[in-house]
Amino acid sequence: MKKGSFVSVADLSKEDILRLIRKTAEFEENPNRTVLEGKICATLFFEPSTRTRLSFETAVNRLGGRVIGFSDAATTSSSKGETLKDTVKMVGNYADLIIMRHYLEGAARYASEIADVPVINAGDGANQHPSQTMLDLYSIHKTQGTLEDLTVTMVGDLKYGRTIHSLIVGMSHFRPSFRFIAPDELRLPETYRQFMDNHGLRYEEFTEFSEDVINESDILYMTRVQRERFTDLMEYEKVKNVYTLHSDMLTGSRDNLRILHPLPRVNEIMYDVDDSPKAYYFEQAKNGVYARQAIICDALKL
Ligand code: CP
Numbered sequence: 001m002k003k004g005s006f007v008s009v010a011d012l013s014k015e016d017i018l019r020l021i022r023k024t025a026e027f028e029e030n031p032n033r034t035v036l037e038g039k040i041c042a043t044l045f046f047e048p049s050t051r052t053r054l055s056f057e058t059a060v061n062r063l064g065g066r067v068i069g070f071s072d073a074a075t076t077s078s079s080k081g082e083t084l085k086d087t088v089k090m091v092g093n094y095a096d097l098i099i100m101r102h103y104l105e106g107a108a109r110y111a112s113e114i115a116d117v118p119v120i121n122a123g124d125g126a127n128q129h130p131s132q133t134m135l136d137l138y139s140i141h142k143t144q145g146t147l148e149d150l151t152v153t154m155v156g157d158l159k160y161g162r163t164i165h166s167l168i169v170g171m172s173h174f175r176p177s178f179r180f181i182a183p184d185e186l187r188l189p190e191t192y193r194q195f196m197d198n199h200g201l202r203y204e205e206f207t208e209f210s211e212d213v214i215n216e217s218d219i220l221y222m223t224r225v226q227r228e229r230f231t232d233l234m235e236y237e238k239v240k241n242v243y244t245l246h247s248d249m250l251t252g253s254r255d256n257l258r259i260l261h262p263l264p265r266v267n268e269i270m271y272d273v274d275d276s277p278k279a280y281y282f283e284q285a286k287n288g289v290y291a292r293q294a295i296i297c298d299a300l301k302l
Helices: 014-029 051-062 084-094 107-114 130-144 162-174 190-198 211-215 233-239 271-275 281-299
Strands: 040-045 066-070 097-102 119-124 151-155 177-181 202-206 219-222 258-260
Touching: 014 130, 014 162, 014 281, 040 051, 040 084, 051 066, 051 097, 051 119, 051 130, 051 281, 084 097, 084 107, 097 107, 097 281, 107 119, 119 130, 119 281, 130 162, 130 219, 130 258, 130 281, 151 162, 162 190, 258 281
Parallel strands: 040 066, 040 097, 097 119, 151 177, 151 219, 177 202, 219 258
Antiparallel strands: none
């Protein structure tokens, strides 16, 4: 793997995570710098994105670098049959850093093994979304004052939600107590349950989205059902509106509760929740710029 690549949260130690959080706070304090002057960053998005691509590009621009890339692979030579290997090799000749989102699990790891420049994983299929995890951890730390000993409830598509998978690994260093709420069809995969068992982490699973669970949570992490990952759309139709958070469900919740969502939302959070001081998802997305500034500088050893 090319040195500096940022592919999986599993590659980060607790110290790495805390160092990146400190660096993120520095960028929040002062986001406009010129440390990337003369550097070119390529954003290769083989899947749609709003927040991840635009916040990475904002991060590069605020640091004085330049961006090349694409947001729609249909306009590139991959639509003519060019392989991922050739695309990555070639872009590595043009740019100092590759930021890539791809629909195949493991694509970022593969790219990092063939590229001559560091690769940042901006999401690979249902596998990992490590830069999202860094902004999630930053948001949790900022709102709770700590990452240690928190009760984190994750709701929705725990099967395909890559932000869930990454966040479990990221939080594993900090003695979390997890609550997972999902229908049977979208239950957390066995590999992550195994991971938590191996790390001695506490967790409980539920199919009902009840106020009892919300009331004992510090973080309520809502997710969208990932329509694009279903091979059978009839299956998606059965679960697409499985859980919706309404403001009246927050009446008995802890004062420190914060509601996170990686966004985009579809029907998981009613608009009346947006007015609650416990709704943090838009600030969370804003934190993405600072977290990604920290990740980019780390990757380039700046
Ligand atoms: N959170 C997230 O990955 O959003 P986008 O798909 O808009 O990048």
